[in-house]
Amino acid sequence: MTPNHSLYVCRSWTLEHGLPDNAVRAVLQSQDGYRWIGTRRGLARFDGVRFTVFNHGNTPAMRSEDCLKLAEDTQRTLWVGTDDGLLRFAEGDSSHLGTKDGLCHAHITALCPSRNGMLWIGSEGGLNVAEAGRIRGGHQADVRGPVTSLAEDIEGRLWIGCGAELRCYDPGSGESRVVHPPRKRGQLHFATVHAQEGAGVYVVFYDTGCGVSLFSHRADGWQDLGSGGTALVESIYEPTDFFLVLDSEGALVFPSTGLLLRPWDRLHSVARVSAVGQGASEGRYPCGL
Numbered sequence: 438m439t440p441n442h443s444l445y446v447c448r449s450w451t452l453e454h455g456l457p458d459n460a461v462r463a464v465l466q467s468q469d470g471y472r473w474i475g476t477r478r479g480l481a482r483f484d485g486v487r488f489t490v491f492n493h494g495n496t497p498a499m500r501s502e503d504c505l506k507l508a509e510d511t512q513r514t515l516w517v518g519t520d521d522g523l524l525r526f527a528e529g530d531s532s533h534l535g536t537k538d539g540l541c542h543a544h545i546t547a548l549c550p551s552r553n554g555m556l557w558i559g560s561e562g563g564l565n566v567a568e569a570g571r572i573r574g575g576h577q578a579d580v581r582g583p584v585t586s587l588a589e590d591i592e593g594r595l596w597i598g599c600g601a602e603l604r605c606y607d608p609g610s611g612e613s614r615v616v617h618p619p620r621k622r623g624q625l626h627f628a629t630v631h632a633q634e635g636a637g638v639y640v641v642f643y644d645t646g647c648g649v650s651l652f653s654h655r656a657d658g659w660q661d662l663g664s665g666g667t668a669l670v671e672s673i674y675e676p677t678d679f680f681l682v683l684d685s686e687g688a689l690v691f692p693s694t695g696l697l698l699r700p701w702d703r704l705h706s707v708a709r710v711s712a713v714g715q716g717a718s719e720g721r722y723p724c725g726l
Contacts, residue, residue, distance in 0.1 A: 455488035456481055457502075465507040467515060475504030480517055480524075491531075498533040499524055508548035510556050516567070518545025523558065525570070539572035540565055542583075549587035549595070553608075557595055559584030564597065578606040579613040586629040588638055596630045596638050603630070603640060618642065618652050618659055 451459050457479035465473045472483040479492035479502045493499050499519075506518030517524035522535035522543045536543055542562025549557040556567040557575070561583045564575030578597060586598035596616075597604040606613040618640060631639040637655035639662075651662040 450483075450488075455490070457490045457492060462503070462505050463507040465509060465515075467509050468513050473507055473515065475507050475517060476502075477504075478502050480504045496524075496531055498531040500533055500535075506545055506548045508550050508556060510550045511552065511554045516548055516556055518548050518558070520544045523567075523572075527570075534567075534572055539574065541574065547584050547587040549589055551589055551595075551608075552593060557587050557589070559587050559597070559599075563599075577611060577613065578604065580604060588630040588632040590632050590638055596632070596640075598630045598640075598642075603642075616654070618654070619661065 450456055456474065456476060458476035460477045461474055462477065463473075463475035465475075467473060470484075472485075474481040474483065474488075479490050479499070480496075482489045482491070491499060492502050499517075501519040501521035503520050504517050504524075505520060506516075508516045508518075510516065512527070515526040517526070520543065522533055522538075522540060523545060525532045525534060534540065540558070540560060540562075541564070542560035544561040545558065546561060547557075547559030549559075551557060554568065558565040558567060558572070563582065564578050564580040564584055565572050566575050578595065580597055580599055581602075582600050584597060584599050586596075588596045590596060593607075593609065595606045595608065597606060603616045603618065604613055605616050629641045631641075633639060633653070633655075637653060640652045640654060642650055642652075653660040653662055
């Protein structure tokens with residue numbers, strides 16, 4: 438079914454509307470309905486009408502205003518990954534967690550809430566996990582080096598992209614194994630992992646021999662979904678109804694799957710926009726373009 442574009446509305450928010458910066462790093466809709474926008478110069482909360490900005494001036498726990506990653510755990514705690522540790526918002530209070538609290542590195546590169554209440558934390562130094570507000574090492578997953586991406590599949594297994602290695606860690610059994618996708622022609626760099634709606638994950642990697650490649654991994658093995666250019670990718674979005682891709686240069690698209698890929702430093706936001714009059718308040722909106 439071809440979507441009726443006249444039923445969709447797109448808006449763009451910038452500094453003029455109250456954003457702390459036009460460079461948007463991350464967007465999250467929390468369970469209470471607020472939309473959180475991480476930028477280079479602070480965090481913004483959007484209630485549908487106005488922005489409330491959190492920065493070092495009004496939030497001393499925010500040691501760095503460069504908000505790189507956002508996540509909300511099952512206890513509705515908001516986590517903000519920066520280049521100087523983690524910021525934790527819980528019950529109206531904020532606190533900072535850094536290397537002195539157990540992080541293996543202060544530069545946060547990935548956040549992944551677990552269905553059991555934990556938060557997996559990827560950084561330039563490896564893997565940590567936060568539970569009950571405390572941070573401990575993720576050494577049991579046997580991760581070596583910087584983590585580029587984290588995703589939890591429907592079985593509760595953690596998929597970890599780290600440089601040229603892809604790992605699958607099962608917290609239940611403690612098994613951690615390297616997963617090898619079909620190698621193409623060059624050196625591999627795992628850019629991102631995304632849990633599918635069903636069982637399995639999507640994996641994007643950059644092959645120096647043939648560019649960006651997309652694979653699907655399920656219990657029955659790997660499916661090659663094709664290649665799509667040379668721009669590195671940091672995010673995957675799996676459309677459920679109709680997605681808008683707002684970028685002056687365009688984005689990588691894999692039509693066979695409906696997946697939209699976000700290249701580094703090019704696409705600022707990909708979002709689902711609900712039809713007017715059909716649950717627009719539940720939609721996710723592009724910000725800071």
